[in-house]
Amino acid sequence: MARYHMETYGCTSNRGESREIERRLRDAGHYRVDGAEEADVAILNTCTVVEKTERNMLRRAEELAEETADLFITGCMALAQGEEFAKADVDGRILHWDEVPEAVTNGECPTTTPDAEPVLDGVVGILPIARGCMSDCSYCITKHATGKIDSPSIEENVEKARALIHAGAKEIRITGQDTGVYGWDEGERKLHRLLDRICDIEGDFRVRVGMANPKGVHGIREELAAVFAENEELYDFLHAPVQSGSDDVLGDMRRQHQVQEYLEVVDAFDEALDYWTLSTDFIVGFPTETDHDHEQSMALLRETRPEKLNVTRFSKRPGTDAADMKGLGGTIKKERSKEMSAEKREIVGEAYADMVGERREDCLVVEDGTADSVKCRDSAYRQIIVRNASDHGIEPGDFVDLEITAHETMYAFGKPRS
Ligand code: SF4
Structure with a gap:
């Protein structure tokens, strides 16, 4: 169980990623505290839109690294210019958004609180x-x-x-x-x-x-x-x-x-x-x-x-x-x-x-994704993204038959079969 402090900079998309990170941390029983000094880990979700932002991100990373035991740096600047943090001697780990919850968990099992209600x-x-x-x-x-x-x-x-x-x-x-x-x-x-x-x-x-x-x-x-x-x-x-x-x-x-x-x-x-x-x-x-x-x-x-x-x-x-x-x-x-x-x-x-080219029956639409997409799960809990969900008239809670059209490393893309 870790206490975490999280800071997010930049656009709505970055904020959406932070929300997802927090949801997964909360599911695993970790909790947020106010201020890096109170935390076991600090998470900095960075932006790099202009040079001034870049300098601010480096400065903030240096401060957070001083204040907490572990610093995880993610977001656009971390992924596009991760080497800048190393050059500035920041003691932090560069991670993809998806990797942050597991890194915080440190290999421990999730924490369920006593008498937790569903x-x-x-x-x-x-x-x-x-x-x-x-x-x-x-x-x-x-x-x-x-x-x-x-x-x-x-x-x-x-x-x-x-x-x-x-x-x-x-x-x-x-x-x-x-x-x-x-x-x-x-x-x-x-x-x-x-x-x-x-x-x-x-x-x-x-x-x-x-x-x-x-x-x-x-x-x-x-x-x-x-x-x-x-x-x-x-x-x-x-x-x-x-x-x-x-x-x-x-x-x-x-x-x-x-x-x-x-x-x-x-x-x-x-x-x-x-x-x-x-x-x-x-x-x-x-x-x-x-x-x-x-x-x-x-x-x-x-x-x-x-x-x-x-x-x-x-x-x-x-x-x-x-x-x-x-x-x-x-x-x-x-x-x-x-x-x-x-x-x-x-x-x-x-x-x-x-999975590409195959069909999957009865996939559950679990939640909204970004930009009018939805995230679905097939029978083996593989993640399938459907874009333009409103055009297809599908929303969380629906069951849909999908044809798998493409993939990324951690998920596939699919479209509803007519
Ligand atoms: S199984 Fe091991 S890692 Fe998981 S809660 Fe128990 S002691 Fe901790």
Whole structure:
């Protein structure tokens, strides 16, 4: 759980990107504070429209770098002239807008607040099914806030899901620090049973399952994959953060799972589903990560080819055991992160390129995008943008059949089939 300070400069489009960053940070349980000095991380969303703005951005970045532990610089100047910040010796990381939420998260699980009530955001309903986890990751500060898993009953969660659907939710996002261990405190992992019951609720909706650590899902992998195969309400999407391809590093991270268990989860889903999205996370540059460990992570990435991937460069969080370890140099972390991010772009880009020319039935229009576009999700939670939405008469909450016409690295473009 991080406290963040955010500043945005420039045009409406930049402000729209900041809104999206904030939405994702809020979904993950991070919260905004007033002033960089109060924050764990500062985010500077830059503009570079004229020279004077450029000078202001550099000055502001220098000030923020002094005031906070971590500075993330994004936006137009960061992406077009990122080297200017390095030349000015600003201690900050240049990131694409999309990369900021994961960087803030630092590899930790999202934070759900105790007794959090379901929230409706447009047609998206957020449903925290439990709080806490069963782990003690050495780099994580979230666990100090959330404690061990505390799971409300299946009935209670089904009622919350039903209330969201009645209130107009078309996409239910199931969240928690670790949804895979839901029920463990009562002696039984029962995520699969909960999902089955939610899918029985009457109505047209989709369910996305977030953050299920490999150890938790490993023991129920076959039952869980079967529930995904049987229920079309469930997006065929699994977020199982592996964090490293080296068992030694996983041990030092105290992640509880080993690489083999992660692979067995992936195998179970491969066997049950023809078309699905594997989402995972890697932390690069953990203090004890050797070149060989990093190579093992790269090999695991190439072997499993996740269609969605978050790469986080390790950074120390106060009060954690990993903060006391002797860290790797910034250059090593940067190089490893660059290498993995380049591989990610290739793997994810290929997944989206493969979709071009295909058709996707019943895609859910989830939210408005920029300039009269809408963002849709297909059955595997792949993102498809439809431009000129008003000409097609489609809006959030609709289900549409799409033909995929083009792609970018992280999403596809589609048009409604007539
Ligand atoms: S699983 Fe690990 S990273 Fe996630 S909340 Fe628990 S201790 Fe933190």
